[in-house]
Amino acid sequence: QAGLTQPPSVSEGLRQTATLTCTGNSDNVGNQGAAWLQQHQGHPPKLLSYTSNNRPSGISDRISASRSGNTASLTITALQPEDEADYYCAAWDSSLRSVVFGAGTKLTVL
């Protein structure tokens, strides 16, 4: 099943800004946007951003999401050691009539 494309890894320095991308097509990201999830090793995922690009309650304002065409982006500013995790995007695919996930991006904070 077709998924969303995410870079396998991104590395940025402490207190710097990281931007993660998620590319789909007009049936998924381009149609209804993408949600973003964070997962630390050994833990369940955590929702960071709704498809509307708004943050759930309790999510740091260092995190913001956006979309341009078929690509969704997650930006994390002032990187902290605890931001080191795997990040997944998810979208509803109207052609597959299924939720599709990206393969995930491992964010390393140097």
Next chain:
Amino acid sequence: QVQLVQSGGEIKKPGASVKVSCKASGYTFASYSITWVRQAPGQGLEWMGWISTYNGNTRYAQKFQDRVTLTIDTSTGTSYMEVRGLRADDTAVYYCARGVLLVELDLWGQGTLVTVSS
């Protein structure tokens, strides 16, 4: 406390079935759907399917359509996921999650490791 609590890990032989439970507490069960996602060791997230806690309607990923059944018990606020005909590549952590929309999963269970091995 708002939470989803899943049943414990399972070890199954190939060809067997497994049924994992997911009990909701601290919120109105019928206000959020339940989605099931799995994660093979060292791999990413894979969407399995969704069930409406309002009317029991379901939607499955195509690859699971014939082997997975999602159900709910509204009297206990519990969702169940059954996988039949287990194979070694079904070894994974299985998660339940609640959502208002299909992809906006804002509360997750702790995960249940299902190991399939002869």
